[in-house]
Amino acid sequence: MSDEHWIAACDSALESGLVDRADLDAVLNARGRSLLSKCDEHSQSGMESICRVRLRALRFGVVVQPKIAGVGKVDLRVGKLLIECDSKTHHTSLENYQNDRRRYRSALVTGWMTMRVTYDDVLYGWDGVLDDVQTITRADRHRIRGRNRPA
Structure with missing residues (x-):
């Protein structure tokens, strides 16, 4: 293992x-x-754990299962970048599908960025996920700043 x-x-x-x-x-x-x-x-899935471990190994400050006002708990947070590790099991029912859309509209409106990754993304397409995270963080778009703090 x-x-x-x-x-x-x-x-x-x-x-x-x-x-x-x-x-x-x-x-x-x-x-x-x-x-x-x-x-x-606090980690709620293996995919979330692996994503966290990989990001922390690269010295990203990762918060696990933070509660975001107006959004609720999310899987991972790097600055104001919210990373959700989506599985078919928990994100394909009509209720979960609708709830996810409402939550991420709220996140966007209050200044958060959301990246949703799948099992295949984390286990087989990690380089692409990491490139995307680094593109956001290299430009410091993930930083939480005084006046521009998400609600």
Whole structure:
């Protein structure tokens, strides 16, 4: 299992409450504890975990599951760039489809940028996703500034 897949599996176990960090820490070797330090029990999908791990490895400041006024919780935030890791299971019902559109209209109106990525994007098209994130961040369009802060 790759490091990022191990982290994703541990994120899932921590988020579900099947184990806690102290129990894992007690049975892991030094390498395992190092990987455990990269885990986040707030992560709600393996795809989200992998995306977070990859971005943080490149020194992006990633916030997991932040609550955004008027939008609700989102998967990841880098500055004012919201990254949603969409799966078919949770984003294709009519109710979820309509709710997603309402949420992202609200995000746009209040100054947030949203990037929606799929499973295939993260696992098989990561270079393209990363290019897009870097294009936004290189231009500092993701920075939260005083007067221009999203609501």
